[in-house]
Amino acid sequence: MAQSAFDDFERLVRENQRVVYQIAFGMLGNASDAQDVTQDAFVRAYAKRHELRDPERFRAWVCSIARRLALNYRRAHIRARNREERASSVPAARDVEAEAEDRAFLQSVRHAIDALPPKLRETLVLCAVEGLEPADVATMIGIPQGTVRSRLHLARKALLRALSS
Amino acid sequence: MSECRVHAQEISDVALGSAASPQFGAHLETCAACSQALESRRALARRLGAAVDALVRRDPPADLAATVAARMRTSTQSTRRSFVPALRAGLALVAAVVATFFIVRAVVPPPTPATSVEALDHWRSPTASLLEPPAGVRVPPRGSRGETPPSHAVIPIGAQHVS
Numbered sequence: 001m002a003q004s005a006f007d008d009f010e011r012l013v014r015e016n017q018r019v020v021y022q023i024a025f026g027m028l029g030n031a032s033d034a035q036d037v038t039q040d041a042f043v044r045a046y047a048k049r050h051e052l053r054d055p056e057r058f059r060a061w062v063c064s065i066a067r068r069l070a071l072n073y074r075r076a077h078i079r080a081r082n083r084e085e086r087a088s089s090v091p092a093a094r095d096v097e098a099e100a101e102d103r104a105f106l107q108s109v110r111h112a113i114d115a116l117p118p119k120l121r122e123t124l125v126l127c128a129v130e131g132l133e134p135a136d137v138a139t140m141i142g143i144p145q146g147t148v149r150s151r152l153h154l155a156r157k158a159l160l161r162a163l164s165s
Numbered sequence: 166m167s168e169c170r171v172h173a174q175e176i177s178d179v180a181l182g183s184a185a186s187p188q189f190g191a192h193l194e195t196c197a198a199c200s201q202a203l204e205s206r207r208a209l210a211r212r213l214g215a216a217v218d219a220l221v222r223r224d225p226p227a228d229l230a231a232t233v234a235a236r237m238r239t240s241t242q243s244t245r246r247s248f249v250p251a252l253r254a255g256l257a258l259v260a261a262v263v264a265t266f267f268i269v270r271a272v273v274p275p276p277t278p279a280t281s282v283e284a285l286d287h288w289r290s291p292t293a294s295l296l297e298p299p300a301g302v303r304v305p306p307r308g309s310r311g312e313t314p315p316s317h318a319v320i321p322i323g324a325q326h327v328s
Contacts, residue, residue, distance in 0.1 A: 006237070006238075009237070010230070010233075010234050010237075013230050013233050013234065014230045017225050017229050017230050017233070018224070018225055021223065021225035021229065022221055022222055022223060022225075025221065025223045026220065026221035029220070031223070031226075034223075035225075035226060035229065035232075038225065038229060038233070039229070039232060039233050039236055042233045042236075042237070043233065043236050043237055043240055046237045046240070047240060105212070105216060106216055106219065106220060109213060109216040109217065109220065110220055113217070113220070124217065125217075125221055128217045128218050128220075128221040128222065129221055129222070130222050153178075153181060153183075156181050156210065156213070156214075157177045157178065157181060159213055159217075160177045160180065160181070160206060160209060160210055160213060161177060163209060163213065164205075164206060164209055
């Protein structure tokens with residue numbers, strides 16, 4: 001019985017690890033930190049799995065746990081961390097020059113994202129996670145869906161302004 | 166040119182997909198500079214969207230699920246490990262208390278009923294001395310001169326009505 005519950009939860013981990021990892025990575029910008037937060041989120045969810053009344057809401061629940069952990073982690077550690085890794089794994093570039101240019105652009109985008117107000121930054125990152133719709137983000141943060149859309153627009157506009165100047 | 170400045174703020178909104186106001190739409194038809202600025206801003210917005218996705222949409226490490234499963238097992242075992250010694254300690258404590266109770270009871274026997282009765286025979290109330298007559302005064306025994314018994318005397322139930 002216990003083994004069956006363990007196996008079921010392991011399946012949930014495999015199904016949701018991508019979205020949870022992307023939330024953590026988007027908010028922290030560091031693979032090592034994101035991996036730690038992802039692991040903590042699942043372990044915590046496993047310890048408190050009896051508190052989840054509706055199993056259908058597992059993904060939203062574990063995403064909320066990951067978001068809270070990432071926020072706490074960011075407050076506690078991020079300033080002391082070197083973020084060189086952030087722009088290190090750029091998608092395959094066509095040649096060295098293009099790769100360098102892409103890397104520089106990603107670096108500047110990352111800096112612009114970091115400079116955003118926290119609410120706009122969080123909304124932008126969560127909306128960029130694969131499989132998360134604005135409705136999911138609204139539920140996760142606890143704000144209306146319209147507010148998510150307006151924050152997303154403001155965040156993109158601020159990034160455009162920062163990068164075009 | 167001053168009209169370009171008026172619409173400068175709107176360029177980003179339109180580049181991000183918002184509808185242009187009628188005034189700005191009309192201005193775009195006549196102003197090549199603003200049209201070009203809008204196109205370059207749209208290109209930047211597209212590139213920016215792709216960059217944000219690239220910064221967020223990362224594949225998790227291949228061994229992430231296995232690592233999480235291992236940590237889940239460890240946390241379960243550590244919970245069991247911390248529970249079992251606590252249970253053992255609790256049981257040992259209860260056993261020690263029960264054993265102490267029986268040992269004390271065996272060493273110090275409880276008072277026997279006979280001893281208790283004897284103690285009651287010798288017991289005197291602290292106010293008993295107040296009821297005794299003063300020294301040198303002789304008190305006849307009650308009822309010896311035909312007087313009525315004091316009100317507090319004990320009369321058997323039903324004796325007053327017997328003539």
